Amino acid sequence: MDETAVVAGETEVATGADWNPVERVILERRSVRKYKDRQVPENVVRRILEAGRFAPSAGNAQPWKFIVIRDRAMLDEMERDVVRLCKVFKFFLDWRTSPLGRSATWLMAQTFIRIKRNQLHPIPFGAITLIAEGKLRAFHGAPTLILLLEDRRGVSRPQVDIGCCGENIVLAAQSMGLGTCWVGFVELLKYGLKWRKRLGIEFPYRICEGICLGYPVGNPQGMIEREVMDVDWYEDGAMRKVRQGGDDVTV
Numbered sequence: 028m029d030e031t032a033v034v035a036g037e038t039e040v041a042t043g044a045d046w047n048p049v050e051r052v053i054l055e056r057r058s059v060r061k062y063k064d065r066q067v068p069e070n071v072v073r074r075i076l077e078a079g080r081f082a083p084s085a086g087n088a089q090p091w092k093f094i095v096i097r098d099r100a101m102l103d104e105m106e107r108d109v110v111r112l113c114k115v116f117k118f119f120l121d122w123r124t125s126p127l128g129r130s131a132t133w134l135m136a137q138t139f140i141r142i143k144r145n146q147l148h149p150i151p152f153g154a155i156t157l158i159a160e161g162k163l164r165a166f167h168g169a170p171t172l173i174l175l176l177e178d179r180r181g182v183s184r185p186q187v188d189i190g191c192c193g194e195n196i197v198l199a200a201q202s203m204g205l206g207t208c209w210v211g212f213v214e215l216l217k218y219g220l221k222w223r224k225r226l227g228i229e230f231p232y233r234i235c236e237g238i239c240l241g242y243p244v245g246n247p248q249g250m251i252e253r254e255v256m257d258v259d260w261y262e263d264g265a266m267r268k269v270r271q272g273g274d275d276v277t278v
């Protein structure tokens with residue numbers, strides 16, 4: 028498709044037309060979990076942060092702050108602290124292996140899971156176990172980590188804004204041939220004063236998400252199947268189900 032696709036106005040997009048460059052960046056992005064040691068040049072990181080800075084936010088509150096960490100010793104220390112905390116979580120919550128006894132740990136795990144329903148979903152819980160056992164690196168050895176801090180005074184739901192901001196960052200990086208991976212586990216660094224002090228994080232800010240950034244090893248990018256879904260489509264006084272996705276659907 029030619030560049031007119033990104034010009035605002037009455038541009039027509041034919042059914043089945045090739046994806047435009049922006050769509051390609053969106054559709055082909057994958058999370059990268061293996062990075063080269065080579066550092067990303069500073070100007071490139073700053074360009075990527077510009078994409079974050081221009082993200083939409085409720086009331087244009089821009090409830091975010093960025094911290095860029097490229098100090099290898101500091102990143103390694105963060106990794107060690109996350110591993111330590113994952114080990115603590117695993118000790119208390121993994122009823123299959125906990126030395127506290129199966130029944131007591133099972134009860135404790137069930138309670139925690141109800142309180143922290145999203146954090147202790149089986150997927151992050153599985154990752155906690157892998158990190159604790161040294162089978163998965165929390166920051167994937169990336170040379171750059173961008174911390175996204177949330178300004179709690181933001182309008183409405185600042186975490187939604189952080190999501191928009193982070194995705195702009197991820198897509199801008201992808202468009203430049205870089206790899207990224209969101210790192211929800213930075214949340215663990217919120218516990219305790221250590222990292223808040225080290226990084227000078229004070230109210231109204233708190234760590235929300237992290238994105239690691241670097242040059243990918245190999246070529247992990249590419250489109251993969253996503254869930255096919257039905258969209259409820261209201262038009263001309265009627266509702267119909269529109270199937271979104273799947274090999275037999277051309278858009």
Ligand SMILES: Cc1cc2nc3c(=O)[nH]c(=O)nc-3n(C[C@H](O)[C@H](O)[C@H](O)COP(=O)(O)O)c2cc1C
Nearest residue numbers: 056057058059060154165208209210211212213236
């Ligand atoms: C908010 C958020 C937090 C995430 N946290 C992690 C994480 O801590 N570690 C990790 O390896 N991947 C993390 N991911 C990446 C997801 O696992 C990944 O996006 C998902 O499996 C889909 O795969 P894809 O990004 O390759 O398309 C996170 C993604 C998001 C959006």
